[in-house]
Amino acid sequence: MILACQNISKSFGTDTIIQNVSFHVEDNEKTAIVGINGAGKSTLLKIIVGELAPDSGEVTVAKGKTIGYLAQYQDKDSNETIYNEVLHACDALIEKEEKLRKMEEDMQHVSADELEKYMEQYNRFSHAFELEGGLTFRSEINGVLKGLGFSENDFGKKMSELSGGQKTRVALGRLLVTKPDIIMLDEPTNHLDMASIAWLENYLLNYKGAVIIVAHDRYFLDRIVTKVVEISRHTATVFPGNYTAYARQKEIQRESLLRQYYNQQREIKHQEEVISKLKSFNREKSIKRAESREKALDKIERIEKPIDEKTDMHITLEPEITSGNDVLSVKGLSKSYEHKLFSNIDFQIKRGEKVALIGNNGTGKTTILKIINGIVDADAGEIKLGSNVEIGYYDQEHQNLDPDKTLFDEIADAYPNLKATKIRNVLAAFLFTDDDVFKRIRDISGGERGRVSLAKLMLSNANFLILDEPTNHLDIMSKEILESAINSYTGTVLYVSHDRYFINKTASRILDLKNETILNYIGNYDYYLEKKEVQELAAFGTATQDRADNSAAKGNVIVSDGTGEKNGTEQISGGGKQKLSWEEMKKQQAAKRKLENELKRTEDEIAKREAKIEALNDELSKPEVASNSYELNKIHEEQMQEEAALEELYAKWEELSLQKDC
Structure with a gap:
């Protein structure tokens, strides 16, 4: 053991932050501390x-x-x-x-x-x-x-x-x-x-x-x-x-507690009905029996109903009017500052699509969003919005918020027709209550500013949402709420994010801004990972070459049918020898994926066997088992079988790992 926390408590004034927190960390162990914003994670660190x-x-x-x-x-x-x-x-x-x-x-x-x-x-x-x-x-x-x-x-x-x-x-x-x-x-x-x-x-x-x-x-x-x-x-x-294992265990734990709670509530209700019935007989024996049951009922340790620790943030996104089918058309878009960001890129977005724009820092993702919003001028190219398109913009830097205004005034000035009660209700939906609404924008945290921006976005009734890093500073619960809101939104969404889980949950298409151009993937993040090497090879001749080696690769590569075939500008010359190399590359990639899948399955099976052995160890430590030789032998035999199977899995894992490294 390298670190131990024992019964750590901390309060600020009358606010309890953490209470009797205990855990330990072993050498080389990788540990996550999770919880909603304000739970006390940073305080604990x-x-x-x-x-x-x-x-x-x-x-x-x-x-x-x-x-x-x-x-x-x-x-x-x-x-x-x-x-x-x-x-x-x-x-x-x-x-x-x-x-x-x-x-x-x-x-x-x-x-x-x-x-x-x-x-x-x-x-x-x-x-x-x-x-x-x-x-x-x-x-x-x-x-x-x-x-x-x-x-x-x-x-x-x-x-x-x-x-x-x-x-x-x-x-x-x-x-x-x-x-x-x-x-x-x-x-x-x-x-x-x-x-x-x-x-x-x-x-x-x-x-x-x-x-x-x-x-x-x-x-x-x-x-x-x-x-x-x-x-x-x-x-x-x-x-x-x-x-993922934590979330699964947490859900199982919650469901188990909920079942226990409802079973106990049914039993309590049944006993109360019996007691009431016995008392209604109004005879000495029946009243004594009722009193006996009442005493037994009073001694029951009541199970509290498990409550989800949600942030209680409520996001409802719904457009007021429906846009045309063609929402956005981008043609020949180019932009440079001290160096070229992107050149001659084209893409279109249709109504109802949820499109994630990804790429490394400095490639120009936010710049593209600002060009679409008219905040930044393009060097060349055309931006065309479809009929009845109404944009709602979420700026990661929150420059659309006035730092000198209160939260209440920020909403009231943006939507002058809203009554004070409605403004307070909207802010409460984003966790701003009581005197919080009179705080100035400059005095709140980045996460709180993000919630104010989301509140304004919800009120906008826009049918085309453009979001720049909307999940920054949100806790996991809030991200899940935003994911649900975007998935149920009937309008169109274009967003920049580096949150891969969020992208996987919400994106129907991914635009990858890479080497000054756009690669287009029809699918979520898992699909992008599956097709990434193939598409980069098709676009640039290799999936790993530096930008300097790809200066000749321009235009766009569109993946439109999920087959990995390349449409648009031809960037790889023909020839039988190169075709053979391409086919061989696909075979190697397929073999690699198969090996990785087998390795993952083996790791999952190892985890299951280890958990089973741990459970058997727990059984052996129970007094009623320790005094029963038949049960002891039975559990010990099962444990030996699990240990043998685990040894075989370890050997298999080592062999697969060696193949992967080769």
Whole structure:
């Protein structure tokens, strides 16, 4: 065990945040802390790292172990460059490196008699320096910064010039290169694009240390964590497995408690009816029997009805008028700033479609949304809206909100015909009640500003919603509510998001902005992943080449039939030899997918067997089983069979993993 939290409690004034929270983390374990916004997740991390003192309870860290902590918001201004800011994390190694260089210089002046002793000292110091990563730390810094979305051209930028999101990425990079024994991350994916999130997933999966993550990215949690600590109603419950396993266990637990509650309620009602009937007889014996039943009923430990800890946010999106079938047509769209973002892109959106626009940071996704909304001018191209199209725009920077207005005035000024009661009801639907409605926009959090923007959007009755990162700062419950609202919306939606789970739940089509052009996938995120390599190969000649190698690849590639065939501009020349290579590539990809599926099935079966063995262990520890030799032998025999099957699965998994790595 590397970390233990025992009965941690914390209140601010009369508000209890967490109460008697206990859990532990093992070496190399990857743990998620989940809960709705305001549940106390960030407070708990600050207590663990020592930034806040608990009211009661104790945090124990194994002797000699180090903790690295990334807070949700970073605002460090300095004249240091991005590269040097991260390099400072390695100051101790740099000092040792300088000492080695000094020893090498001094070596020339050491006498022959002292040289052997000096060389032994130098070799010991050099070996220790190498073991600490002294030979590789600079290349690791390069790899981490590139993995987090910075190009080498960015390395020289000063910290004071960066946005809050960029500063957070630099802080994350600095934390990762320090390689603490325990990494604690508070919403690390908020400012990362999909490529950077995928890189961070792989980094953390292979990290030789413990990881504790607070995040609302369900794909991210599913990929990384092996344990979930849920903070709900001030207390903590620990669930084994990833996020999906937690959600499944949580639902099973809830259904079981609900059944127990209703069964008990039926029994209570039955007993009350019997008692009432006995009393109605009005005879001494029947009254005594009724009183006896009443005493028994009073002694029953009542089961509380399980209540979903929802955010209670209510979103109802519905257009006032129906648009024409052709909602948006984009032709020949181009835009450059210091460098070219995209060139000559075309796409159309039809009524009722839910279209996700994805791509790495800096490719121009938000710029496209702003061009469509008339906020930014295109360098070239045409934007055409269909008949009766009414746009509702959600800006991730919330520039459509006046920071000096109160929440109430922001809604009242945008919709002057609304009565005060209606405005209060709408704000209450987005969790703003009582005096909250008189707070100024500038004084509320990013997540709260997002809820105000969603409230305005709901009131707009638009039939074409354009959303820029609508799930940022929303907790998982709120995301699910927004997903449901979008899926039931009868209008049209175009949105930018890096939340892969959200995209998978809501998108009917994906536009991938890549290498200055658009790749179009008719399907959700799972479909995009399935077809991505094939389509990039069709578009650019390879799925992995850099932009510099693809400067000749222009225009659009449209996937319209789900077959993986390429329509639109022809970008791969013909020829029998190349055709054969293409067919071979498809076979290799099919074999790879088959192997990955078999590996996943084996991992799932291992998890099931391990859970079964754990359940059998629990059975053996029961007193009634321990005293029954027949049951003991029976369970032990079943346990041996499960253990043998598990060994075979482990061997199979190792073989499949080896094939995958090859």
